[in-house]
Amino acid sequence: MADELYKTLGVSKGASEEEIKKAYRKLARKYHPDRNPGDEKAEERFKEISAAHDVLSDPEKRKQYDEGPAFGGFGGGQGPFGGGQAGGFGNVDLGDIFSSVFNRGGGRRSQPQQVRGRDLETEVPLSFDQAVNGAQISVTVPKSSRCATCHGSGAKPGTSPTTCPRCEGRGIEAQGQGFFSISQPCPQCGGSGQVIEDPCPTCGGSGLTQQTKRYKVNVPPGVKNGTRIRLAGKGEDGPRGGPAGDLYVTTRVASSPVFQRLDDGNLEVAVPISIPEALSGGTIEVPTLRGTKKIKVAPGTRHGSIQRLRGEGPPRAGGKGNGDIRYRLEIDVPKELNEEQREAAEKLAESLNGGDPRAELLRKAAR
Secondary structure, X not given: OOOHHHHHHOOOOOOOHHHHHHHHHHHHHHHOOOOOOOOHHHHHHHHHHHHHHHHHOOHHHHHHHHHOHHHOOOOOOOOOOOOOOOXXXXXXXXXXXXXXXXXXXXXXXXXXXXXXXXXXXXXEEEOHHHHHXXXXXXXXXXXXXXXXOOOOOOEOOOXXXXXXXXXXXXXXXXXXXXXXXXXXXXXXOOOOOEEOOOEOOOOOOOOEEEEEEEEEEEEOOOOOOOOEEEEOOOOOOOHHHOOOOOEEEEEEEOOOOOOEEXXXXXXXXXXXXXXXXXXXXXXXEEXXXXXEEXXXXXXXXXXXXXXXXXXXXXXXXXHOOEOOEEEEEEEOOOOOOOHHHHHHHHHHHHHOOOOOOOHHHHHHHOO
């Protein structure tokens, strides 16, 4: 399987340096951890892509890989990358490869690795009007924040963290047998590269304390129920000065007694009309988001007919103008009639020649 690294990048064995570089950049953008937070499979794929590129972009390493073990290289074998050990590159340390991929500094990380804080999520209730018009609201979030006593270092004021004696500040150590070796976080410092001999009395050395923070959220006009708004850097702070995660605010929009929101971003309103209006037509007044307007009812309007006012609905996502309001005309039939109304209804039936509106239906059913 001497071509396994080429398959990882999706290029042929005879690919040029430029083709390899182009394929790597495309895949690295797709699977980069920053674009796939919390996705372990994507992170693992990114490592494989980076390791393959580290070998194939170096003419000497690529030559050794192509020549295989018979010529002292590290191609062939049974591992997923062709190494003599499962997961290895023959006599090449995977720890060295991955470390050089992420640091490009000669095989070992020289700076302590900072751990990013957790992302947080919260919900915020909105009225229908706030969702349509936009609003600025406040959210209160309990979170782990940088300790005010030690400013996030974890060390007692007046002292500082010291270099970990076990990993000598690298934050990792290699373990394995024979040719196969992998790197893992140092068990003494947890991968930070530093140890705290005199912990901060407030946070106990973690650099973090539980605090309650209040943030203002700008809700754009036209948001729907369940919209997620990202507040970058407002999640939990990372331990010992690490970068903060993000805060995601999910909107919960209250329903309106008048307007029904449709999946396409438009609004719909049920509008009752009288029997005379349905028969003879006319002009009626209907509600909008900014007051009222008049629409025409055509003579002979059927129950459930739709009239539309374009651009009177809520703002569309991405600033693409406003949606529409659809008016569903529903004929209002009285439940009870007085004597005068009953006589008028009978006269109307007579003037229509007593026509049976179901005659055609029954005729078709009898075929």
